[in-house]
Amino acid sequence: VTAEKGGYEHFMLKEIHEQPKAYRDTMLGRIDHANHQVVLPELKLSVEQIKNIRNVHIVACGTAYNAGLIGRTVIEQFARIPVENDVASEYRYRSPIITPETLVIVVSQSGETADTLAALREARANGAHVLAITNVVGSSIARDADDVLVTLAGPEIAVASTKAYTSQLIAFYLFGLYLAQVRGTMNKEEVAHVLAAMEALPEQVEAMLGQADPIKTYAEHIAKHKHLFFIGRGQDYAVVQEGSLKLKEISYIHSEAYAAGELKHGTLALIEEGIPVISLVTQESVMEKTVSNIKEVKARGAEVLAISYEEHAAELLKSVDHVITIPKTLPILTAAISVVTLQLLAYYASLALGHDVDKPRNLAKSVTVE
């Protein structure tokens, strides 16, 4: 069994460490370096269809849904197409407005999630073109979709999804750029700039994985708590939603992820002496605002960790109790780096509490009932 785990104690840790390879494999053959562009010859979606897309619905469950939240910001920023995110189990029952100009993107690691499959069928029956982002080529979702963009994360065994999520992010970056090229919303230099930053991601993540000790120490500290909060703005808010899910799923510590600016509309009532608040602070355009939200919770006794870039550490330490630094990338790509810290945090918290990291209670790897 240890051999299967490649020398790692758990599949989850092995899969966290496989992320640099998953990023490279998912990008492989999809970047035309000579012309600084993304090539996705596997897609049937025509240039004409892409030009006509009026709106995008991203539909998925759990961690795949959280990847879709990043997908939304990527498609909106790169291609300027309006995007809505839906939880698959809700999508069908809200009579979504679907036209032939609607592109529906379903995201699923396994390709077998019943709710996601049902949403896909509903979308197709209503005339949408459906693109599946999945990790399993022969899956039901891959077979039923009009188009498939495969993530090359390799088999994911741990119930808690890690490398599948980050490979889905890579797929969204590639697809977002592809839409932008066709629709002319980004020029060659802009695309080249993003591609160069994307290609640096695997090495940046490798460097992080070699410096996990501060995360382990902090995880052992939060393992003593029953409740905690995550806060962030923009992309950071989307990433902390994934971090909170991961922590709940395997450590059974209750946490909530909040948009930093939304705390004062109710949740602040729950902040009491010593409660951990984990703030993800990578979006420089809103950093000052997040820092004022941090001060709001500090003033009520919270103990705050900030996850940010080295260059902001000294300044942040004036307002928070701990800082963990991560490598810097473009604001739009930051999730592919910052989430790794939150995955490790969940892993080490679960380990410290003696839980079954790879097989958390009550959960299945693939949920095939609606």
Ligand code: AGP
């Ligand atoms: C992730 O850690 C969870 N185990 C879960 O939320 C999962 O992402 C969800 O069930 C969707 O699965 P899928 O990607 O295989 O469709």
